[in-house]
Amino acid sequence: xxxxxxxxxxxxxxxxxxxxxxxxxxxxxxxxxxxxxxxxxxxxxxxxxxxxxxxxxxxxxxxxxxxxxxxxxxxxxxxxxxxxxxxxxxxxx
Amino acid sequence: xxxxxxxxxxxxxxxxxxxxxxxxxxxxxxxxxxxxxxxxxxxxxxxxxxxxxxxxxxxxxxxxxxxxxxxxxxxxxxxxxxxxxxxxxxxxxxxxxxxxxxxxxxxxxxxxxxxxxxxxxxxxxxxxxxxxxxxxxxxxxxxxxxxxxxxxxxxxxxxxxxxxxxxxxxxxxxxxxxxxxxxxxxxxxxxxxxxxxxxxxxxxxxxxxx
Numbered sequence: 001x002x003x004x005x006x007x008x009x010x011x012x013x014x015x016x017x018x019x020x021x022x023x024x025x026x027x028x029x030x031x032x033x034x035x036x037x038x039x040x041x042x043x044x045x046x047x048x049x050x051x052x053x054x055x056x057x058x059x060x061x062x063x064x065x066x067x068x069x070x071x072x073x074x075x076x077x078x079x080x081x082x083x084x085x086x087x088x089x090x091x092x093x
Numbered sequence: 094x095x096x097x098x099x100x101x102x103x104x105x106x107x108x109x110x111x112x113x114x115x116x117x118x119x120x121x122x123x124x125x126x127x128x129x130x131x132x133x134x135x136x137x138x139x140x141x142x143x144x145x146x147x148x149x150x151x152x153x154x155x156x157x158x159x160x161x162x163x164x165x166x167x168x169x170x171x172x173x174x175x176x177x178x179x180x181x182x183x184x185x186x187x188x189x190x191x192x193x194x195x196x197x198x199x200x201x202x203x204x205x206x207x208x209x210x211x212x213x214x215x216x217x218x219x220x221x222x223x224x225x226x227x228x229x230x231x232x233x234x235x236x237x238x239x240x241x242x243x244x245x246x247x248x249x250x251x252x253x254x255x256x257x258x259x260x261x262x263x264x265x266x267x268x269x270x271x272x273x274x275x276x277x278x279x280x281x282x283x284x285x286x287x288x289x290x291x292x293x294x295x296x297x298x299x300x301x302x303x
Contacts, residue, residue, distance in 0.1 A: 021206060021258045021259050022258070023205050023206060023256065023258060025205075025232065025233075037188055037260075037261060038187070038188065040187075040259065040260045043259070058259055058260065058261070060261070062253075065252075065254075068232075069233050072233070073234055073236065073237065074234070074235065074236040074252060075236070075248045075249075075250075075251070075252065077251045078235070078236075078251060078252040078253070078254075079251065079252075079253050079254070080232060080253070080254045080255075080256065081253060081254065081255045081256065082255075082256045082258050083256075083257060083258045083259035083260070083261050084258065084259075085259065
């Protein structure tokens, strides 16, 4: 696991041709690692019948809602969390 | 071969009111069986397993956590082990995470990419959970969604939305309602609704003592 809880990370802002589990709404956004889970098979290859190996580290990453949605209608303290694979994260510190 | 070389008109073969997506799923299932990737038995067993699950299992976990401080800690640190401890099936996901609602923090769960859900502990997800309006608005306007479900949060409460985009399954541990101090674990479990464990409702209020 490259990143640790509390670390600031940016989600890669790149297109991906094919199945992937990084929603467009967080691409390019900066958040904080909340939990470093473990490694899991890669859905980007597993979706096409491959074994999904090598496994990829998975993190829970939290974002301020107002960083994700500039016009977010809720409270400024509200947050949103996603499970993101390491190869979609960049060090933002 | 072009589509209609033969000379008589006909309607396409359908299956009553079956929606196109269901027809597509059925066709895929038949193909996978034909190719030997899965068997009819596999499909039946999975369906039987899924419909045998219910929110009563999740409610047992939460009720125990409400009455047992040590169990609550174990549930929050490893929900999978906590479920096994009560003899419950936590499902195939290797990591199940319980998140606790408090006076200051409220969690709600969505899967924007499909319909990931702790099925082993809550049963099949409700249709609205899989619907596009919930999946899109739960992330961009979650307070608006909660308002529609009848949950009003003060601005001093931090709302945390969990978008379960990968292998982890999330279960919300709702706040224990006031006025339930003397209730047994089974009575408490009856207050813990499915929706309260998704985070779009508070637990049911205890019936007034008559």
